[in-house]
Amino acid sequence: MTDTFLVDIVAGLTRSPKTLPSMYFYNKAGSKLFQTIMQLPEYYLTKSEYEILDTQSKDIYNDFNPHKKFEIVEFGAGDGSKTKLLLKEILNHTEDFIYSPVDISDTALKGLTQSFEKELPKLNLNPINDDYFSALDELKSKSTTKLVLFMGSNVGNFKDDGEIDFLKKMRANIRGGDFALIGFDLKKDPRIILDAYNDKSGVTREFNLNLLRRINEELGADFDVPSYEHYPTYNPISGEASSYLISLKDQTVRFSDKVFEFKYGEPIFMEISKKYSDTDITELAESTGFEIVKNYYDCKHYFVDSLWRAI
């Protein structure tokens, strides 16, 4: 991991504007901070998707039900706390399926495994500690019917429309008739969205700064963490919520024989969290080789889990 981590971090800081890959947020401290974020009053995403799975898992199962052995593969499963609701419902009907959660975070996957083994002892669990893209390649070799889960608005975290390539690759590696259940955060009052990334208690700020701490710890860098500030923005036209860390002074950071200069006010682009309209979702499904089977919304219409069939 350290080699790839170093290469990716150096590549990001060499770019202009500087950027850091958000997939590295989730070390032990980052995974804990994200669990706290999910409980924050401002972070409606988890509550909305939890409500969908709590009230509509039965419908999702009925709409998907392949009537034969199948496999559920989940990309970026995190702690799986919402997925548990869907799996519990499915286990009421059948135990003849495998659940393979994929996550790059070893900590997240260990936490999920512990809690699922305890709470869902009948589940056939196959955790995979890997990157989405490598795990996508593995999908091809599996001949059983698949339901691919991509929950929690993970689909919105790709930079430069990367979700289109990801979903096209997913489509190419599954068979016609396989399913995907994708969680999209919907466009809404921009203030509600911005607050979700700018909580009053400052946990999201810590979550972003934690990546600088991780780089210091694992790569021996000398980021002066308090001299960077979290700066979230939301553009209601593009639907892009973006988070930056802003350098509060001119400063130099050194690690692994590299030197990076930061100017006062210079941003590091940390994360994008894209929001979608219903039309955006329909177009995305059509352009990547899927048709929408059904959309499941929460009561506030803040979030949708969209069930797609590969065509």
Ligand SMILES: C[S@@+](CC[C@H](N)C(=O)[O-])C[C@H]1O[C@@H](n2cnc3c(N)ncnc32)[C@H](O)[C@@H]1O
């Ligand atoms: C925003 S959390 C969402 C977790 C979960 N889907 C949910 O809804 O609660 C994103 C998760 O995706 C994982 N992740 C991010 N980028 C990844 C990548 N490229 N490959 C594999 N896992 C990734 C992170 O480690 C983290 O656990």
